[in-house]
Amino acid sequence: xxxxxxxxxxxxxxxxxxxxxxxxxxxxxxxxxxxxxxxxxxxxxxxxxxxxxxxxxxxxxxxxxxxxxxxxxxxxxxxxxxxxxxxxxxxxxxxxxxxxxxxxxxxxxxxxxxxxxxxxxxxxxxxxxxxxxxxxxxxxxxxxxxxxxxxxxxxxxxxxxxxxxxxxxxxxxxxxxxxxxxxxxxxxxxxxxxxxxxxxxxxxxxxxxxxxxxxxxxxxxxxxxxxxxxxxxxxxxxxxxxxxxxxxxxxxxxxxxxxxxxx
Amino acid sequence: xxxxxxxxxxxxxxxxxxxxxxxxxxxxxxxxxxxxxxxxxxxxxxxxxxxxxxxxxxxxxxxxxxxxxxxxxxxxxxxxxxxxxxxxxxxxxxxxxxxxxxxxxxxxxxxxxxxxxxxxxxxxxxxxxxxxxxxxxxxxxxxxxxxxxxxxxxxxxxxxxxxxxxxxxxxxxxxxxxxxxxxxxxxxxxxxxxxxxxxxxxxxxxxxxxxxxxxxxxxxxxxxxxxxxxxxxxxxxxxxxxxxxxxxxxxxxxxxxxxxxxxxxxxxxxxxxxxxxxxxxxxxxxxxxxxxxxxxxxxxxxxxxxxxxxxxxxxxxxxxxx
Numbered sequence: 001x002x003x004x005x006x007x008x009x010x011x012x013x014x015x016x017x018x019x020x021x022x023x024x025x026x027x028x029x030x031x032x033x034x035x036x037x038x039x040x041x042x043x044x045x046x047x048x049x050x051x052x053x054x055x056x057x058x059x060x061x062x063x064x065x066x067x068x069x070x071x072x073x074x075x076x077x078x079x080x081x082x083x084x085x086x087x088x089x090x091x092x093x094x095x096x097x098x099x100x101x102x103x104x105x106x107x108x109x110x111x112x113x114x115x116x117x118x119x120x121x122x123x124x125x126x127x128x129x130x131x132x133x134x135x136x137x138x139x140x141x142x143x144x145x146x147x148x149x150x151x152x153x154x155x156x157x158x159x160x161x162x163x164x165x166x167x168x169x170x171x172x173x174x175x176x177x178x179x180x181x182x183x184x185x186x187x188x189x190x191x192x193x194x195x196x197x198x199x200x201x202x203x204x205x206x207x208x209x210x211x212x213x214x215x216x217x218x219x220x221x222x223x224x225x226x227x228x229x230x231x232x233x234x235x236x237x238x239x240x241x242x243x244x245x246x247x248x249x250x251x252x253x254x255x256x257x258x259x260x261x262x263x
Numbered sequence: 264x265x266x267x268x269x270x271x272x273x274x275x276x277x278x279x280x281x282x283x284x285x286x287x288x289x290x291x292x293x294x295x296x297x298x299x300x301x302x303x304x305x306x307x308x309x310x311x312x313x314x315x316x317x318x319x320x321x322x323x324x325x326x327x328x329x330x331x332x333x334x335x336x337x338x339x340x341x342x343x344x345x346x347x348x349x350x351x352x353x354x355x356x357x358x359x360x361x362x363x364x365x366x367x368x369x370x371x372x373x374x375x376x377x378x379x380x381x382x383x384x385x386x387x388x389x390x391x392x393x394x395x396x397x398x399x400x401x402x403x404x405x406x407x408x409x410x411x412x413x414x415x416x417x418x419x420x421x422x423x424x425x426x427x428x429x430x431x432x433x434x435x436x437x438x439x440x441x442x443x444x445x446x447x448x449x450x451x452x453x454x455x456x457x458x459x460x461x462x463x464x465x466x467x468x469x470x471x472x473x474x475x476x477x478x479x480x481x482x483x484x485x486x487x488x489x490x491x492x493x494x495x496x497x498x499x500x501x502x503x504x505x506x507x508x509x510x511x512x513x514x515x516x517x518x519x520x521x522x523x524x525x526x527x528x529x530x531x532x533x534x535x536x537x538x539x540x541x542x543x544x545x546x547x548x549x550x551x552x553x554x555x556x557x558x559x560x561x562x563x564x565x566x567x568x569x570x571x572x573x574x575x576x577x578x579x580x581x582x583x584x585x
Contacts, residue, residue: 047474050477050478050542052474052477052478070483072477072480072482073480073481073482074480075480076478076479076480079478080478081471081474081475081477081478082475082478083474083475083478085472086471086475087471087472087475088470088471088472089331089334089336089470089472090330090331090336090470090520090525091524091525092470093524093525096525096526097465097471100467100470100471100479101479103464103465103468103479103480103481104479104480105388106464107464107465107480108461108464109464110464114423154479160478239348245360
């Protein structure tokens with residue numbers, strides 16, 4: 001069953017193309033990681049899927065419905081987006097942060113039902129104790145959990161995460177990736193994340209999209225995409241790959257730029 | 264506080280006088296009141312109080328919305344150059360006698376039109392170059408400087424009489440209040456304030472940043488333009504009647520935020536109410552502080568607002584969240 005279909009998507013910053021002709025099909029409840037070098041267009045791709053940036057060409061379909069034609073608010077009911085950094089300018093409590101997830105459903109005034117939904121999500125995620133604390137007082141990992149709660153309150157079918165594990169310690173990186181996977185599988189929410197850590201991507205994704213030189217270089221299950229040759233070509237880094245119960249585990253050697261010529 | 268405001272001033276009236284005048288004015292009952300008391304209370308003091316409440320309310324909610332929409336806690340209704348434009352417009356009317364509207368509204372009309380001019384330039388810039396928040400504020404500051412220099416130029420060529428009335432105008436004063444001012448101002452506020460209230464929930468989402476807000480379904484560009492146009496209109500219409508009353512718009516939202524938090528459902532009306540009470544209180548002080556002389560209200564707002572804000576910052580230091 002195809003749920004999310006990206007068809008011939010391309011984007012330019014003024015005249016500089018960032019990526020062109022991106023096509024892919026993602027099934028409902030799949031966890032997909034978009035990997036690639038800095039500037040490969042990972043984040044830009046996510047923003048185009050959500051029309052935060054307007055794609056130059058191409059369309060995104062959810063259940064065969066073209067999302068480009070929807071109003072921003074209708075689109076927000078289908079696609080949730082978690083930006084790289086959350087910048088709450090004025091102090092806001094965790095409860096109010098999650099409540100803003102209900103905006104697409106109650107754009108004028110939140111209802112009692114919205115508040116009940118938020119309270120239930122916070123309870124499910126064991127965040128109830130935080131609900132009256134200020135968002136900015138939480139640690140990075142806790143903030144990310146709250147933002148995932150906000151995305152769940154939004155009730156979208158597809159969630160886009162722009163580097164969800166940025167600035168997190170090892171334990172919290174694992175915790176957040178586990179949470180994303182659990183949410184995807186339990187609630188059948190398709191989840192796409194731009195991510196740098198290839199091992200995290202390999203361990204938690206059903207599918208990996210590797211972006212290189214403005215297009216999808218390779219797409220598929222982790223063991224097909226994360227091979228020694230492909231990583232050397234795209235990242236210019238020599239790696240050794242261990243098989244860890246079917247999941248590729250990548251150990252970085254040295255960059256080819258610093259390697260002696262005879263190698 | 265309103266009743267106190269009616270009683271104080273260069274001439275004192277008792278509570279009985281005030282009640283008598285009010286009943287007489289609104290119900291035509293033929294109460295025995297002194298004609299001067301009737302004149303002073305109904306035609307001078309009551310409009311002044313209502314003007315204070317309206318202006319305080321308007322300035323505070325525009326300040327609150329500007330701070331969120333420009334993502335800057337230092338933004339105020341005057342950030343985009345409204346006040347300097349207004350001062351230049353007023354100066355043009357006072358000193359050179361050039362005015363867009365004639366007669367009684369000569370000064371007010373000029374101030375209103377010129378106060379919208381810098382905002383218009385800033386909008387145009389933001390539409391043309393799609394610039395960020397920092398640039399928008401910078402453009403506002405640039406407009407501020409341009410119009411301030413123009414005002415200085417005007418004052419340089421003016422005589423001392425005109426200079427005095429211009430500088431009095433810029434100080435911000437509720438003393439010129441009359442029913443003729445209240446009516447147009449109320450109409451503008453009645454139209455714009457509900458529209459601003461409707462933006463409330465969107466502003467709450469915008470607090471999360473532009474990209475997140477877009478992801479949550481807010482049309483960020485449109486909301487920004489709507490709020491900037493409405494807030495400029497409100498602050499321009501207030502400032503053209505009162506002159507520059509600073510600090511209310513900047514500080515009321517912060518004080519209210521420190522007191523009751525950020526919940527949009529209460530935050531905007533509470534900011535407005537606080538602004539209204541704050542400006543009225545300042546005006547009462549302005550009348551009282553060196554009796555029988557009356558100080559310009561604009562001077563008092565800064566003197567009283569600043570200590571309240573500093574006190575709250577120190578008191579709330581422990582759970583300060585930014």
